[in-house]
Amino acid sequence: MTDKQIVTAVIAGEPSAYRAIVERYQQPLVRYIAYLIHDADLTDDVVQDTFIKAYKNLRGFRLDAKFSSWLYRIAHNTAMDAVKHQHLSIDDLPARNEPVSQDLDIAALVDQHIAAKDVAACLTKLPLKYREAIALFYLREASYSEISDILHISVSGVGVRINRAKTMLRSICKARGVHQ
DSSP states (O other), X not given: OOHHHHHHHHXXXXXXXXXXXXXXXXXXXXXXXXXXXXXXXXXXXXXXXXXXXXXXTGGGSOTTSOXXXXXXXXXXXXXXXXXXXXXXXXXGSOOOOOOOOSSSOHHHHHHHHXXXXXXXXXXXXXXXXXXXXXXXXXXXXXXXXHHHHHHTSOHHHHHHHHHHHHHHXXXXXXXXXXXX
């Protein structure tokens, strides 16, 4: 079923159909929010709140719009509200460590983990507005148009943010001695 079909079913009185939305978007939203706020517990809370808010507001969703962009906008706003509520700066939150797969060659795993950790450390130094755009583009694989909808900026503004983020990231990594 498509997102729109699921939304239509939920609005028509089949609330159990919403489970498909949660299953489809839970992991991608966790990755996106964790990338922004670097706190596992807060990430889980934000994702849960996102699904609750989306469910409560499904009747307000325009079926001619893209559901994923609408959902990511809710997630984005919920994350920013959570950070403000805790009186934290995004940059003050601790870095999140992801569990690593056991299926890889140990030497390759170590090299990959070190490289990923180095780049992740550089990414945390980017200002939030650039980190948001990069996360949506690379982690969510969202188009410029979708990012524009989610962040409420122009499509050209998305391009500017992504290009500036890449330039800043190169400089930050170079200054830290990280080779990408």
